[in-house]
Amino acid sequence: MDIRFSGASVSFGERTVLQPLTLTLTERRIGIIGLNGSGKTTFARLINGLVKPTTGSVSVNGLDTVRDEGAVLAAAGFIFQNPQHQIIMPIVHEDIAFGLKNRGLKTDEIERRVAAVLVRFGIAHLAKRRVHELSGGETQLVAISSIVVTGPGILILDEPTNQLDLRNRRLIENTIAGLDEHAIVISHDLPLIERFERVLWFHDGKLVGDGPAPETIRAYREAAEC
Numbered sequence: 001m002d003i004r005f006s007g008a009s010v011s012f013g014e015r016t017v018l019q020p021l022t023l024t025l026t027e028r029r030i031g032i033i034g035l036n037g038s039g040k041t042t043f044a045r046l047i048n049g050l051v052k053p054t055t056g057s058v059s060v061n062g063l064d065t066v067r068d069e070g071a072v073l074a075a076a077g078f079i080f081q082n083p084q085h086q087i088i089m090p091i092v093h094e095d096i097a098f099g100l101k102n103r104g105l106k107t108d109e110i111e112r113r114v115a116a117v118l119v120r121f122g123i124a125h126l127a128k129r130r131v132h133e134l135s136g137g138e139t140q141l142v143a144i145s146s147i148v149v150t151g152p153g154i155l156i157l158d159e160p161t162n163q164l165d166l167r168n169r170r171l172i173e174n175t176i177a178g179l180d181e182h183a184i185v186i187s188h189d190l191p192l193i194e195r196f197e198r199v200l201w202f203h204d205g206k207l208v209g210d211g212p213a214p215e216t217i218r219a220y221r222e223a224a225e226c
């Protein structure tokens, strides 16, 4: 993974919500922390081109998020804060197959890939269930599966343990730890990211901390006085 921000900033109208940023991301596990409204989601959305830089540029494995929009979307999958918002089909199996059907894959290839991902995430028994009847943790696993099945090398997860109980939170924590893909995780759940190789801390649209997880989390806790 090679993600490069070169003087990338984001403004909405007159308001700059992310100050110009130049950095390279290569680590397998990267956490993003900061108070509400500090720019975390905007930063993460820049990576897969859901938000375009107002100044500068962002590239993913040499692909520019503006020029090579489709290829960037395929390389970096985004799992939204509320997985309900990204689930499109009513049945688990159909939802996981949806992205592959859209890409025009043959039926047997779709079946093979969906079956593999269901087994990989331990949800084969849920294949025929209605998505809206699943628990929070199960829904999150379906959302992750629906993205992973399309084969991105990078996963961006926006508050994946938000509103999960302790058991489901642990399930998602273990799932993230076991991912073969690179993972960039936005979280207010600091223990979730405490073993990550690198943590970025945003405050008021500025990157104010960037380093190994223990140091960055400690500085963030001290600043937030909690």
Ligand SMILES: Nc1ncnc2c1ncn2[C@@H]1O[C@H](COP(=O)(O)OP(=O)(O)OP(=O)(O)O)[C@@H](O)[C@H]1O
Binding pocket: 012, 017, 034, 035, 036, 037, 038, 039, 040, 041, 042, 043
């Ligand atoms: N499309 C948009 N139009 C206008 N302002 C926006 C837009 N998207 C985000 N913002 C503003 O940019 C700022 C940063 O938002 P962002 O969602 O990146 O923060 P965050 O750190 O992810 O917050 P949270 O922890 O609450 O999810 C906020 O003030 C938000 O209101």
